Amino acid sequence: MNPSPAAPGSQASLREANRLRVLDALREQGAMTQVEIAGSTGLSPATVSNMVKELDAAGAVELAPSIRNGRRAVLVSLATGNTLLAGIAFGDRDVRVAIATGPRDIVGRHRMPLPASHNADEGMERASRLLYDLVDKSGKTMSDVKAVGVGIPAPVDSVTGQVGSESILPGWRGIDVGDEMRARLGAPVVIDNTSNLGALGELRCGALQGVSDGAYIKLSYGVGAGLVLGGEIFRGSAGTAGEIGHLTIDENGPICRCGNRGCLETFIGSPALTDALMGSHGRLTLRDIIANALEGDMGCRRVLEDAGRHLGVAVAGLVNLLNPEVVVVGGQLAQVGDIILEPMRRALDRSAIPSATASLDVRLSDLLTGADVVGAVVAAETLHAANDNLLVTIASTS
Ligand SMILES: [Zn+2]
Structure with missing residues (x-):
């Protein structure tokens, strides 16, 4: 009843x-x-x-x-007893899983690479296996996991719960990830875009704490943004707000995986960075580029500085529109810090209106690559609290 x-x-x-x-x-x-x-x-x-x-x-x-x-x-x-929460963050090339008793109390985490052309089934199978392993190692069982937050690196339609774009995450089209994961894990599941979850993680435990209006930019294989307005995550009418990676910065630029031309991602996404270094350095991974840049490799540094400049131009548009107090840069590329942040700040100063940048604070993520997983735990906690309050209400009215 x-x-x-x-x-x-x-x-x-x-x-x-x-x-x-x-x-x-x-x-x-x-x-x-x-x-x-x-x-x-x-x-x-x-x-x-x-x-x-x-x-x-x-x-x-x-x-x-x-x-x-x-x-x-x-x-x-x-x-808390036997209560465990879980967070799962899918990337384009990996999946990361954490179990926790709360967003600040992660008790176990694990990462596994995913092949470039993986389909949704493979991804969800690996994530489920990782979660079962982690729970097992912690001496608990899956029945102790009360809720699971799941992040997808693509727009998630807030009405249907499906991956909202066929072209951004091929192999996942038409899949209701929430339903599938619920069936695999036997626990309540909440699903969101990883950039939104990154913003949620920073808002609760990281660089956006106490911020009313801000943005979290996730720089990894692709680029996305999670927007915070009035202290809450802003998802837009269908859950696809914050797709900064597909903002046109050159109408005549290269064709993007979304079908548009000259999107920010065609300039600073992982394929653009690796392609730019192909002639001079051969085939590098994103991890190689980051490691080389930190060791002082001039070519790798230059590619990342250019990425920072392009990012600054795109973020200037966001700053002019939303006038945020803080922009947090996270994801894998945030590990290079000022190599990307300094040119980004210079481009922002040049392209955004001075009154919007005067009070703007551009910060590195506190949680770096973990923000989306922490955000997934926050989402799981909220779902569990809602279910729990419902149970308490049922108990008291029966
Ligand atoms: Zn695009």
């Missing part, structure tokens, strides 16, 4: 709102005594006492004896 939502303003809806306030306070601030919960939520001690009794009976909180200000007290915390 589905729970019917409590009518607004009713006694039941007030209780539900209070219950959410207590759970949110514990999620944000960790374990507290009932007196502290009352202080933090503004609820009366009697209401808090009732809420805690209900939540404890529903198994949503744990109670532990403690000492506060020299007196015996009972600390209330969110029940």
Whole structure:
């Protein structure tokens, strides 16, 4: 039976709102005594006492004896018990998986390369195997994994849940990754674009903490952006906002994998960088280019400096439109730091309006290549909290 939502303003809806306030306070601030919960939520001690009794009976909180200000007290915390969350981030050439008890508490992580022409089935099979292995190593079972966040390096249609572009991630077309992964893992799954998840990871635990309006730019095999507006991820009407990699920067430029011409990605995507070095250096991987540049190889540095300049021109458009406080650069290429950041800043200063760049802070990612996996854990945590609150509501109304 589905729970019917409590009518607004009713006694039941007030209780539900209070219950959410207590759970949110514990999620944000960790374990507290009932007196502290009352202080933090503004609820009366009697209401808090009732809420805690209900939540404890529903198994949503744990109670532990403690000492506060020299007196015996009972600390209330969110029940973690055997709760594990998982984050999976697919790249164009790899998949990374993490298990965690929270976004800041990753207890295991693993990465596996994916072949260039892999199909969705292979990718999802490898990711599932990695996750099963990690859970097994942690001494838990898959039934302890309460929710899984999954990131895809392509637009995800927020209505259908399918990979929103056939050309950007071939081999995954028409696949409902959420449904497929749910069936493989037997756990609730939430799916999003990896750039959005990168922004979410930085917003919660990294360089975008406390930022109201900002952007996260993911520079890896391709390039994408996650936008933060009013402290929330902005996905657009169909979930495809932030496709900065397919912003036209040269109408007569090379044909892009999306079918357009002269997209940013045709200048700074991994194939463009490796092609530019083919004559002088032979066939290099993105990892080679990064390692060589850090060791001072002039050709590799030059290619990355040019990429930074092109990126600055594209980001200037975004800065003029959205006037963000902070732009965070993450993904594999962020490992070269100022080699890419300095030319990017110079191009931004030249191309964006001065009033928008005057207060703009361009930062390196705090989480580097891990931002999307952390964001996937954040998304899993949110999904689990929503399911959990629903269970508590069902328990209290039955
Ligand atoms: Zn394109």
